[in-house]
Amino acid sequence: DYNHHRIVVHNSGTDDLDYAGWRVAGPEEFEQMLRKLDDAGVKYTRGTEAECEERSVLDLVKFLDPGDNPTEIYHGPRIDYHKPFHPGRGMHGRFLTGDQGLGHIILRQFDTAKAYRFYIDVLGMRGNIEYHLPVP
Structure with missing residues (x-):
């Protein structure tokens, strides 16, 4: 993977999510997303x-998304073609996320139907995979 980073850990004194960032392809798509957010x-x-x-x-x-999760939309990430990621532990094959990035994230939501529509219709x-997990 040639992305400068995909996950950031901040020493903020809390155990909460500081933000989840979602990439769009470029400046035109970024402006389109701003219009969708406005609409x-x-x-x-x-x-x-x-x-x-x-x-x-x-x-x-x-x-904030419908569950009050800090959310960001961005474009133009730093790409380091000269410094690909090499895992610290032995792996079979190569580690490549390609266009799929992280893969999965679990975000707390108060109204899963509203959140689903937001992520599908707005973002x-x-x-169509949705998990309902009991939260202690």
Whole structure:
């Protein structure tokens, strides 16, 4: 994988998610996503220059998803073709996420139907697998 990073761990003093970032292909798709967020009434803020630099992206917006999870849309991630990822443990084959990235994430939601519609209709994600896990 040639992405500069995919997961960031912050020493923030909490055990909560600081943000989940979703990549769009480029500046045109980024602007299209902003229009979709506007049309859906999603309040967002533009990332600062410092936040973009910290995340190694060209531009980003921040908002809360229906479950109040901090969410970001970004484009232009830093790609390090000269420094591919090599895992610290032995693996069979090669580790490549390719276009699929992380693969899975579990996000707490208060209204799963609303969250599902948000991620499908507003953010344009695909998928129909949904798990309901009891939360202690």
